[in-house]
Amino acid sequence: MRKRTTRGMSAGLWRCLKTLSASIAFLGLLPLLAVAADTPSGNLAQPTANHAAVLPEAVMIGASATAPLRWVVGRTPAVFQPRENQIATRVGGWFDFSFEANDLPNTGSSFTLNHFNLYADTRFRDRWQAFLEIEYEHESDRSGFEAEREFEIEQAYVRYNFDENHHLRFGDFNTPFGYWTPLHWSILMETIEKPLHEGNRLVPEQQFGAEFGGNYFVPLYGVDTELSYALFMGYGDDPLGFSDGNARGVTSGVDLHLTFDDRHQIGVSVYRQKNGEAADRIENNVMLYGYATLPGSLLFRTEYMHQHRSGGRQPGLDQDVDLFYANLRWDFIDPAYLNYRFSYGEDDASGRTVDHVIHTFTLGVRPYPSLLCKLEYSAHDFRHPSRKDFGFWGFSVGYRF
Amino acid sequence: MPLLRKREVGFCFSVFSRSRLLCLLFVFCVATTAQADEPIAVIVRAGWQQADAIALTDLQKLYLGKRISVFGQRVECLHLAPGSPVREGFVRSVLARSESSLELYWLQQALTGGHIPPREFSSVQEVLERVRTRPYQLGYVPLAEVMKPHVQGVQVLHVLQRGANLGPTQPEYPIRYSTSISTPAR
Numbered sequence: 001m002r003k004r005t006t007r008g009m010s011a012g013l014w015r016c017l018k019t020l021s022a023s024i025a026f027l028g029l030l031p032l033l034a035v036a037a038d039t040p041s042g043n044l045a046q047p048t049a050n051h052a053a054v055l056p057e058a059v060m061i062g063a064s065a066t067a068p069l070r071w072v073v074g075r076t077p078a079v080f081q082p083r084e085n086q087i088a089t090r091v092g093g094w095f096d097f098s099f100e101a102n103d104l105p106n107t108g109s110s111f112t113l114n115h116f117n118l119y120a121d122t123r124f125r126d127r128w129q130a131f132l133e134i135e136y137e138h139e140s141d142r143s144g145f146e147a148e149r150e151f152e153i154e155q156a157y158v159r160y161n162f163d164e165n166h167h168l169r170f171g172d173f174n175t176p177f178g179y180w181t182p183l184h185w186s187i188l189m190e191t192i193e194k195p196l197h198e199g200n201r202l203v204p205e206q207q208f209g210a211e212f213g214g215n216y217f218v219p220l221y222g223v224d225t226e227l228s229y230a231l232f233m234g235y236g237d238d239p240l241g242f243s244d245g246n247a248r249g250v251t252s253g254v255d256l257h258l259t260f261d262d263r264h265q266i267g268v269s270v271y272r273q274k275n276g277e278a279a280d281r282i283e284n285n286v287m288l289y290g291y292a293t294l295p296g297s298l299l300f301r302t303e304y305m306h307q308h309r310s311g312g313r314q315p316g317l318d319q320d321v322d323l324f325y326a327n328l329r330w331d332f333i334d335p336a337y338l339n340y341r342f343s344y345g346e347d348d349a350s351g352r353t354v355d356h357v358i359h360t361f362t363l364g365v366r367p368y369p370s371l372l373c374k375l376e377y378s379a380h381d382f383r384h385p386s387r388k389d390f391g392f393w394g395f396s397v398g399y400r401f
Numbered sequence: 402m403p404l405l406r407k408r409e410v411g412f413c414f415s416v417f418s419r420s421r422l423l424c425l426l427f428v429f430c431v432a433t434t435a436q437a438d439e440p441i442a443v444i445v446r447a448g449w450q451q452a453d454a455i456a457l458t459d460l461q462k463l464y465l466g467k468r469i470s471v472f473g474q475r476v477e478c479l480h481l482a483p484g485s486p487v488r489e490g491f492v493r494s495v496l497a498r499s500e501s502s503l504e505l506y507w508l509q510q511a512l513t514g515g516h517i518p519p520r521e522f523s524s525v526q527e528v529l530e531r532v533r534t535r536p537y538q539l540g541y542v543p544l545a546e547v548m549k550p551h552v553q554g555v556q557v558l559h560v561l562q563r564g565a566n567l568g569p570t571q572p573e574y575p576i577r578y579s580t581s582i583s584t585p586a587r
Contacts, residue, residue, distance in 0.1 A: 077518045157514075
């Protein structure tokens with residue numbers, strides 16, 4: 001399993017400096033790419049009329065009479081509306097605070113800023129995109145998963161769109177594996193706690209490498225169907241320190257999912273890596289996942305993961321593991337929901353593989369579109385005397401800006 | 402001996418007044434408001450030859466950012482701002498979502514560097530003006546607004562749904578919004 005060590009102050013400062021310098025360098029990259037590709041081609045690149053007057057929130061940077069290319073920065077997505085010879089950057093972010101406690105002896109409670117996340121999304125003529133996301137993360141171990149406290153580059157990639165359906169991206173991006181892993185931000189998810197496979201980080205949240213992906217729209221038995229795919233390869237030992245996983249050497253994976261009528265989805269992902277934190281064992285992962293929109297404002301979602309382990313040298317930790325969760329969300333009134341999740345899996349985070357069952361109950365309220373409040377209780381049941389059962393309480397408030 | 406004792410009189414009065422009050426309230430509500438489904442017209446600038454009828458599923462993809470071109474052109478989709486009943490009807494009948502789930506969808510897209518949401522406008526008049534004056538804009542407004550005699554320079558698209566080509570005046574036309582029509586109470 002992945003082990004996180006507490007970093008010293010100097011290491012933290014070094015990481016902050018490295019992150020900031022990489023961010024600045026990365027943001028400067030796109031104008032160079034844009035200048036290199038400053039030739040319209042096809043319908044995608046056709047600019048409409050010059051709309052410079054209709055962007056009150058935008059700030060013009062570097063505009064001059066001699067330079068035809070302008071860089072526009074704004075907080076709303078209106079900055080991305082097509083304009084002639086313009087690079088547009090949208091900046092935004094979110095943060096969340098949470099109170100967390102459990103009923104294990106001598107653990108106490110905590111009230112912390114869990115996440116502070118900033119992103120900058122830069123686009124040029126629908127073809128080029130540079131995305132940068134930096135995050136401060138402070139997660140406690142009261143929910144039973146390892147504590148995390150770090151400042152890191154979450155994503156930093158450049159994407160090239162061949163057309164409106166196919167793209168290639170390079171850099172540090174979320175691993176396209178299942179439903180939860182690529183969308184793991186707590187402000188997007190129904191619960192405070194993560195499901196077992198995500199909490200124990202069986203698959204890294206990010207890949208440092210390249211991805212070819214896209215989607216097709218095909219009618220299937222009269223149902224409007226979207227077929228999405230992604231093929232990716234990464235390199236775990238990222239020399240720049242972007243990647244934060246446990247992979248060593250080359251990683252690879254494929255994701256394929258079908259979305260029916262924008263209401264139901266089924267998918268399968270596979271991912272292979274050598275785990276550098278588990279004596280270089282080979283891990284072949286398969287994830288089956290899907291969701292269904294049901295009558296009565298109900299949404300059902302499930303993920304099942306199998307990790308096949310081989311070539312390891314850790315007796316007791318080299319057997320395959322299976323993990324599963326089923327999630328039912330009821331939007332009983334538009335700004336509020338009730339959520340129940342049943343998770344079951346083989347948990348080896350403590351160095352011994354034990355069966356772990358979690359029942360998670362959440363009440364979520366979104367009083368304003370930008371605010372999400374969650375109140376949660378979860379019961380953790382270990383089917384082994386070596387680990388003590390416990391209950392977790394959490395309350396979180398997330399705000400996006 | 403009185404016909405009804407004081408307590409019984411009070412009971413009868415309270416029952417009578419409560420039921421009468423409810424009846425009056427119901428009659429008042431029925432008399433003053435009525436729900437009607439008005440068609441929403443999907444519009445482009447007049448003279449766009451290829452733009453004739455658009456599939457409902459294509460409209461959904463365009464307004465969710467999954468597609469950016471239609472009729473062989475890159476288009477800009479125009480949305481009304483949240484709070485408008487016309488937008489509410491459009492989101493419900495085209496995007497098949499609630500406002501909060503649409504909000505969550507766009508947040509998800511923003512954090513993943515995904516699709517771009519349509520540009521929002523605060524009034525129907527702004528949408529009409531923009532569609533009328535710029536090429537390759539796609540908007541939606543109440544049909545009644547387009548039918549006004551002074552509105553010119555826009556054309557209304559038919560909608561294709563399950564093989565049927567539906568104009569906004571046809572009863573099966575799928576894109577509608579609810580409106581409360583107030584009538585003077587007599």
